[in-house]
Amino acid sequence: MSRTVNIADGMALPAIGQGTWYMGESPDLRRQEIAALQAGIECGLSVIDTAEMYADGGAERVVGEALQGRRDRVWLVSKFYPWNAGVVDAVEACERSLQRLRTDYLDLYLLHWRGNIPLEETIRAMEKLQQQGKIGRWGVSNFDTEDMQELWQAPGGTACAANQVLYHLASRGIEFELLPACQARQLPVMAYCPLAQAGRLRRDLMMHPALHEVAQQQDISVAQLMLAWVIRQPGVMAIPKAGSVTHVRENAAALTITLTDEQLMRLDSLFPPPQSKQPLDVV
Numbered sequence: 001m002s003r004t005v006n007i008a009d010g011m012a013l014p015a016i017g018q019g020t021w022y023m024g025e026s027p028d029l030r031r032q033e034i035a036a037l038q039a040g041i042e043c044g045l046s047v048i049d050t051a052e053m054y055a056d057g058g059a060e061r062v063v064g065e066a067l068q069g070r071r072d073r074v075w076l077v078s079k080f081y082p083w084n085a086g087v088v089d090a091v092e093a094c095e096r097s098l099q100r101l102r103t104d105y106l107d108l109y110l111l112h113w114r115g116n117i118p119l120e121e122t123i124r125a126m127e128k129l130q131q132q133g134k135i136g137r138w139g140v141s142n143f144d145t146e147d148m149q150e151l152w153q154a155p156g157g158t159a160c161a162a163n164q165v166l167y168h169l170a171s172r173g174i175e176f177e178l179l180p181a182c183q184a185r186q187l188p189v190m191a192y193c194p195l196a197q198a199g200r201l202r203r204d205l206m207m208h209p210a211l212h213e214v215a216q217q218q219d220i221s222v223a224q225l226m227l228a229w230v231i232r233q234p235g236v237m238a239i240p241k242a243g244s245v246t247h248v249r250e251n252a253a254a255l256t257i258t259l260t261d262e263q264l265m266r267l268d269s270l271f272p273p274p275q276s277k278q279p280l281d282v283v
């Protein structure tokens, strides 16, 4: 069974999507990145996550090109800088993103991280964008439990449709408080860096002998193990970035992997769940 996550209004989305950080940085990789995104859409990874920040708009341009003729098959997410979170700036930032993405609407628009602009004002900006038909839903990113409580108490704040935060096997802090709080409100959590990013930590995890052993038991890769682990819980979606068709297909196949209780216990012993509140991990 392919895993899904219910977003507001009960719409079911695939529990694995596609990240785009670092796409659009190198002209040499552009064709490959577009091919990867399009292959992902073909495999059912219809949620694409991008941001005005990535490659200074370059990632949105790559996504825009990949989407040509496919927009209606994609659930498109972008993010705006905290300094663009006021009513006038948010509308302008959204219009610039739409232009780069070559579309006239976003399915979800996220405040990338919390800044100095009052949440009430950002909510008003999001409501305005919704009224204008430029965004379907809005949400936040890098919000810890206290930020979420504040948001939920603000007028219109319960309309928030997602919180995008760092979550992977070696960074489980959200499990103690934030994740249960979001699950209790049926607020989807979009797990970023589900493969622990492009650096040394990911390479170490990919080579981890015990992770290899668990993965081999099920005839899957360590990357698939890590993704299946992230999406094992209700309401959690993973958005790995993959720059090749091979990686995208491998990631898509993780949608149907279910880990056994025994495997999950083994992973708990290798990467223990938090026993107390941890500050939210960010990159």
Ligand code: NDP
Residues within 6 Å of the ligand: 018, 019, 020, 021, 022, 049, 050, 112, 141, 142, 164, 165, 191, 192, 193, 194, 195, 196, 197, 198, 199, 202, 223, 224, 239, 240, 241, 242, 243, 244, 246, 247, 248, 250, 251, 283
């Ligand atoms: P990820 O954890 O997704 O790791 C990306 C790395 O994993 C890349 O090097 C990629 O290589 C590699 N990879 C992908 N698939 C496989 C596979 N099957 N086997 C082996 N390696 C694989 O890190 P990101 O930082 O990119 O996070 C994911 C997305 O989350 C971002 O792209 C972005 O959209 C979002 N994000 C949001 C943040 C926020 O503040 N809201 C912060 C950070 C990320 P290759 O490219 O060669 O395929």
